[in-house]
Amino acid sequence: MNRDFIVFEHLQLSQARVVLLLLLVLLLLLVILAGSLFHFSTNTFAGLVFCCVGLLLVYGLGFSRYRISGYIRLYFDTIEVIEKSCDQVSSFQISKIKSINLKINGVYNADPVMIRPFFSGEHNSSKKAISKLVLITEGEKNVLKIRAKSMNFCLLEEILDRYKASGIIVKATIFK
Known part of the structure; x- marks a missing residue:
């Protein structure tokens, strides 16, 4: 049994x-x-007006809109949604999933040493790389806001190919 997996951060609006x-x-x-x-x-x-406008600008530029509420792991045979607040794990067996829609808008790299120059197309260190994962099972539709951190795209493609081979409709848009 291959237990390799891809991890995404699960985000919620703050x-x-x-x-x-x-x-x-x-x-x-x-x-x-x-x-x-x-x-x-x-x-x-x-x-006074200048100070208030300055506070609004600091607020707009300095605070993140989303907070990390958990993690999502994509295995070859299951998808796990782990909630940090209550240590709850929701597991979706691949046999129960009808379709997966994955859109990755870039990869967030928090380590400043890893940030490449702007002309390097390999890594996108944008903090705004908010992505989406939609899981449709037999009874429900789960729309999850996610953020991809530095990851192995080859492994992600292998996992998505395994999902396709299992009969799941997989739509993936990936911007590296």
């Missing part, structure tokens, strides 16, 4: 980001309202 954005927008509105009510000087008002 709700804290939405709350933080609302608080920053409310702060900006409060500064504008206070400026009109208390008749701040032009320099004070401009400084």
